[in-house]
Amino acid sequence: MAMPRVLVTRRWPEDVERVLAARFDTTLNENDRPLTEAEFVSVMKGYDAVLPTVSDRLPSGLFDQPGLRTKVLGNFGVGFNHIDVAAAKSAGIVVTNTPGVLTDCTADLALTLMLMAARRAGEGERQLRSGEWKGWCPTHMLGSQLSGKVLGIIGMGRIGKATARRAHFGFGMKIVFFNRSDVDDDETRAMKAQQMKSIDKVMAASDFVSLHCPGGAGNRHLVDARRLALMKPGAYVINTARGDVVDTPALVEALTSRSIAGAGLDVYEGEPAIPAGLADIENVVLLPHLGSATSETRTAMGMKVVENITAFFDGLDPPDRIA
Ligand code: DGY
Secondary structure, three states: OOOOEEEEOOOOOHHHHHHHHHHOEEEOOOOOOOOOHHHHHHHHHHOOEEEOEOOOOEOHHHHHOOOOOOOEEEOEOOOOOOEOHHHHHHOOOEEEOOOOOOHHHHHHHHHHHHHHHHOOHHHHHHHHHOOOOOOOOOOOOOOOOOOOOEEEEEOOOHHHHHHHHHHHHHHOOEEEEEOOOOOOOHHHHHOOOEEOOOHHHHHHHOOEEEEOOOOOHHHOOOEOHHHHHOOOOOOEEEEOOOHHHEOHHHHHHHHHOOOOOEEEEOOOOOOOOOOOOHHHOOOEEEOOOOOOOOHHHHHHHHHHHHHHHHHHHOOOOOOOEOO
């Protein structure tokens, strides 16, 4: 029987590309150039599996095309708001993602952003590199500490919990959180994390608010001007989830007017473009979507995709099927 034809939309860690090439009739993206919409239509007509990722766009129109050959989309990434999953499902296409393997890595980055924002690490580095540092003095670039502060988590799933665990056991932070469904497990109890009834209550109670909910329609601009106005004047917003969860012009306004103390962002609405005004503000730390960017994690993400499509072509239910 002929090997399934598999198309990988971007470069992946070499170890994973090797496994894919050995197991399937695989076409890799040697130049790492993102596919255009027209190219997506053509690969969906020519390949049994397409392996897209977070930087691709797969809107509903793609799945209305006649003559699609693709039967499975093995997404490299846990977030899938870049794929119209309902449209894929209606077209009879199975969609999988990569949960679990990027939890620790992303939680580490949330803590990195909290520390960088609170300790003004980006500002300090910019000052030093530009030769502006005048030397140590008791009032130089004072930030705030994490210890003993309140961390509010929006979305107490795997990554939210891993972030809370680090903050509570590592920095002695008190944890409050909002989650649509009730969360009552040993881990949450061990942290004495308090579930609050609304996002507004978490915004008002927290010194740091860290976002861990999915992006997309239901959560678009969940953190808007009204909710930012509920925050304490010394508070910080941390976003390692998706850019569209935050109304960025409202955040720029809150940061510029110092109605909140700062922010740490890893994701942006419309990335890789950075929303207007952000890059001019000192009290925001800006990283280029590095949440899962370690060799170990990216390899594990790729191997999860291999597991999923292998199961699919073996006639089994893929372990991380989302549609
Ligand atoms: C994901 O997997 O959705 C992440 O955003 C990639 O870091």
